[in-house]
Amino acid sequence: MKPRSLVIALAALIVMLPLVALADATPDGATIFKSKCAMCHGPEGAGQTPTGKTMKVRDLRSADVQKLSDADLAKAIADGKGKMPSYKGKLTPTEIQVLVVYIRGLAKKK
Numbered sequence: 146m147k148p149r150s151l152v153i154a155l156a157a158l159i160v161m162l163p164l165v166a167l168a169d170a171t172p173d174g175a176t177i178f179k180s181k182c183a184m185c186h187g188p189e190g191a192g193q194t195p196t197g198k199t200m201k202v203r204d205l206r207s208a209d210v211q212k213l214s215d216a217d218l219a220k221a222i223a224d225g226k227g228k229m230p231s232y233k234g235k236l237t238p239t240e241i242q243v244l245v246v247y248i249r250g251l252a253k254k255k
Contacts (some may be wrong), residue, residue, distance in 0.1 A: 172240045174247025181232060182244070190251040200228045206252045218245045 179188070185197045190205035192198070203210050210218075222241050225231035232241065 172237075172243045174243045174250075177236065177240055177244050178247050181236065185229075189254065190248065202229070205248050206254070211249070211252045215242075215245050215249075218248060 178186075178190075182190075183194075185194060185200060185202050186192050186205055187194045187197055192202040192204050196202075213221075219238075219241050221229065222236070222244060223231065223233040223238075236244070
């Protein structure tokens with residue numbers, strides 16, 4: 146390999162490595178939901194867990210929840226609502242947005 150080609154290949158590798166690391170750092174909505182939400186809302190978001198029934202949590206797949214704006218859902222997650230705790234400081238704004246997208250997808254699985 147010519148020295149110039151080697152320099153170009155190394156430069157490309159240096160530029161690509163942070164992008165690969167960033168892709169691995171992107172939060173996964175299903176993982177966040179499972180760790181933070183499923184205990185009350187259940188794996189499908191229906192709220193049919195013992196805790197969910199006791200607290201009378203809303204079915205995240207319902208039309209009432211799904212008609213909320215993304216901003217309203219994000220605010221409820223960040224600030225908490227009713228008996229639901231706040232996740233501000235526990236989830237990043239990016240994780241909250243990923244979670245909103247995941248909640249939107251739950252309605253399609255109903």
